[in-house]
Amino acid sequence: xxxxxxxxxxxxxxxxxxxxxxxxxxxxxxxxxxxxxxxxxxxxxxxxxxxxxxxxxxxxxxxxxxxxxxxxxxxxxxxxxxxxxxxxxxxxxxxxxxxxxxxxxxxxxxxxxxxxxxxxxxxxx
Amino acid sequence: xxxxxxxxxxxxxxxxxxxxxxxxxxxxxxxxxxxxxxxxxxxxxxxxxxxxxxxxxxxxxxxxxxxxxxxxxxxxxxxxxxxxxxxxxxxxxxxxxxxxxxxxxxx
Numbered sequence: 001x002x003x004x005x006x007x008x009x010x011x012x013x014x015x016x017x018x019x020x021x022x023x024x025x026x027x028x029x030x031x032x033x034x035x036x037x038x039x040x041x042x043x044x045x046x047x048x049x050x051x052x053x054x055x056x057x058x059x060x061x062x063x064x065x066x067x068x069x070x071x072x073x074x075x076x077x078x079x080x081x082x083x084x085x086x087x088x089x090x091x092x093x094x095x096x097x098x099x100x101x102x103x104x105x106x107x108x109x110x111x112x113x114x115x116x117x118x119x120x121x122x123x124x125x
Numbered sequence: 126x127x128x129x130x131x132x133x134x135x136x137x138x139x140x141x142x143x144x145x146x147x148x149x150x151x152x153x154x155x156x157x158x159x160x161x162x163x164x165x166x167x168x169x170x171x172x173x174x175x176x177x178x179x180x181x182x183x184x185x186x187x188x189x190x191x192x193x194x195x196x197x198x199x200x201x202x203x204x205x206x207x208x209x210x211x212x213x214x215x216x217x218x219x220x221x222x223x224x225x226x227x228x229x230x231x232x
Contacts, residue, residue, distance in 0.1 A: 037221075039169075047161075047169065047212055049221040062220035063126070096168055100216075103175060105157065112159040112216050114180065116168040 002027035004097050004117035012091075012124050018084040022097030022117060023077075030055055030075045035100035035111045038071060038082045040093040041119075048093075052100060052111075053080055087124045094119040127152050127215050131224035137232040144200040146227045148191075148213035156192045157217035163226075164209045172211075173198065203229070 008020035022036070029036055037052040051061035053071045061069045065084070073080040084091060096119045100111030128151035138144050148158065156176035161169035171180045173189035176196055186201045200207055208231055213224040 046225050047163075047214070047223040049214075049223070051220075060219055064220075101174075105155070105175075110157055110216055112157075112171065112174040113161075113169075113214075114171050114174070116170070119168050 002099060002115050004099065004115060006095060006097050006117045006120040008120060008122070010121055010123060012087055012122060014088055014124055015086055018082070018087050018091060018122055018124075020082045020095055020097075020120065020122070021079050022081070023079050024099075025078070027078075027099070028075070029053075029073045029078060029080050033102040035102070036071075036073070036080045037098045037100055037113060039096045039098055039113070039116075040091075041096070042090075042093045050082065050084075089124050092122065092124045094121050126220055127154060127218060127222050129213055129215055129222050129224040131211075131213060131227050133227060134225065135228045135230060137230045138203050139232045140203055140205060142203045142232075144203050144207075144229060146198045146211055146213075146229075148196045148198070148224050150194045150196075150215055152218075153193045154215045154217035157215060158189075158191070158196050159214045159216065160187075160189055160198045161212045161214065162207075162209045163212065169212065200229075 035052040038050040068085045070083040097117045098113040099115040101114040130149045158176045160173040163169045177189045210228045
């Protein structure tokens with residue numbers, strides 16, 4: 001059974017870089033059929049998808065964060081990572097990593113997030 | 126971006142009630158919609174994918190319907206464990222977007 005675990009600093013200073021890692025156990029970030037996402041949730045607010053890395057290494061980022069975000073992977077360690085530069089208080093949130101399960105619909109692949117990490121709180125202050 | 130709008134934002138109900146939550150997309154998304162349940166301090170948990178497919182291990186009292194721009198999540202008989210916040214999410218096009226959430230409270 002696949003499990004995901006986020007790790008990284010809980011406190012980041014404004015203008016610095018937020019770096020988080022998601023460790024995948026019971027599965028592989030290079031296995032076909034899956035994408036690997038980051039989602040965040042500011043205190044008391046809703047969910048925001050940040051982006052994903054596909055098993056091939058292809059990435060996609062939400063446009064509002066694209067200029068500041070990098071998602072990468074280390075297949076040898078079974079991990080994928082989030083890097084968010086120039087952070088402000090608005091980036092304070094619980095950050096989740098999640099696996100996307102592939103579906104074939106009308107000859108195209110789509111992904112819904114079926115396994116999530118427990119989340120890690122990052123405060124920018 | 127596709128905007129997802131849920132209604133109501135808050136719902137008060139009793140154990141045993143039938144509960145329906147609506148999610149509307151600003152553009153057609155076919156059936157590429159998922160529903161998640163989130164409890165305080167916990168990660169979201171997928172209930173429904175592809176608008177109406179029940180995720181493995183999810184109780185059958187949860188069901189989803191709809192396509193295009195209008196979708197519903199129904200809980201046929203509300204149980205104590207179901208008091209939580211529910212989110213819809215479209216995965217038809219990038220960026221993936223969530224509804225603002227519906228909190229189901231005890232009446």
